[in-house]
Amino acid sequence: MIFRQLFDSVSGTYTYLVASRKGGEALIIDPVLEKVDRYLKLVEELDLKLVKAVDTHLHADHITGLGALRDRTHCVTVMGEQTLADVVSMRVTEGDRVAIEGLSLDVLYTPGHTDDSYSFLMNGRVFTGDTLLIRGTGRTDFQNGNPLQQYDSIFNKLLKLPDETLVYPAHDYKGDTVSTIGEEKRFNPRLKVRSADEYADLMNNLKLPNPKMMDVAVPANIHIGLHQDEIARKGWAVSAAEVLALSGRPDIAIVDLREKGEREKHGTIPGSLHAPYPDLQENISTGGMLHELAEATGKRIVFYCAFGERSAMAVQAAQDAGLASACHIEGGIDAWKKANGPVIR
Template sequence: MNTNLQTPIFRQLFDQESSTYTYLIADPETKEAVIIDPVYEKYERDESLIKNLGLKLLYILETHVHADHVTSASKLKTRFNAKIAISKNSGNQCADIGLVDNQILQFGRFEIKALPTPGHTNGCMSFLFQNMVFTGDSLMIGLAGRTDFQEGSSEKLYESVQSQLFTLSEDTLVYPGHDYQGFTVSTIGEEKKFNKRLGGGKTEQEFSSIMSSLNLPKPKKIDIAVPANMVCGVKKT
């Protein structure tokens, strides 16, 4: 892994409706860029930002097949001639790259690495870039992704967090796929201590017990979002 810490262009973007974070990372010299988890309704905002910054979008990365919003991957791919990448275990039917565990993608002088973090879904990945990890719905600030729909498995999620995320340096910045309290970032050290579902040394049994007692409602958009995201955000209108 290239640990070159040259400063990237870095933007965190928020969709208020679904509380989703999208991330744009670029090399300021070559202008080559990746975007993580873009949202369909925010296409115009993101397209305009990429254009204004003069970036060359190489990759559209999805942490997983989302159940709560539709991706703008197809629209961005068409507009910028970029490649869509998602875990080969995601069931996605249209990606250009089916990511394998620990696969590295290069953009400009930078590298981003796909860590396998299944549990919320089978095809969940987290993306490691310099001292930042983009955790999608695996590890969230103070929380963990749901394990009660799609291929959710609290056993798998616990193992993923313990082996892939909690082994990272404690000062690694955690950038989640969502936040509902207005946090934008945390650290691995804080999550190990304070995460309500996974922190403070909780055992897998304790985690599974918490997750099975959440009794959350079915995600509102799941019946639209999952099929649309399986085909990279081509919405049926």
């Protein structure tokens, strides 16, 4: 396995790059905007393909690199389903898995620092975001933070992991790089409390100043979505209501770009084909399934995904590949459901 821990000294942020092998798919956790060039250089040096970028929560002390990485690599952006971010490609919740070739991360919902805080467990490592830090815990006094929720996240989820589990937080300000669950149980002063109420009292009286970047970072990180307006201006977007009216026509092929797990959990549009986003280039190239479907039968390809981000990227790629009739459902299956479109499971 390839594992790299990267550091932004300005915000004290740790970013993690993981892959199962050289030449394989890679995933990045908590990227910082100013470091995107460095990440992409490292991805190139290690002969990797970045396919997913994950934020553990909506950060207040730096601007995320999710949007820039998506724009430059066409990777899938991932956050928890509670996030206020306007558009991310994939929203996850407790019990889901974030998978790439050869690796998967188990998703743990660990609110408290914010209400959209998640941790990710992988091969004896847990990426804890700002929920559990090395000899500390994330503050709980803004962004719908809640010390009682954080107590539950830490004591009833994270500290239930095996003692040897390596703890990789999103931040450190003292120079520590890694800990273990066992170490934090023994030595973390924030965890030397006898009850949830005592922990809440401790956290409610920290009296910390707001992060210097908070007023800039939070609004910027909410608006990271791939703006679908440009795709619409080019005439490559259709509304869910329009697709409802077209549904069942023989000259329309509705194509679902989501992963198998998303389809099983959230359902599919009846009659849609499954062509996962990671296989897009192969499918739209000459000889590929979607290219042949459009060219040989004259069908119009209508892409959709969860919220329209992957499908917007897909329709641009399809147009570039010569599939001039390709379009996508603006807002994805989320918009389809809001338009009372039928869903099968």
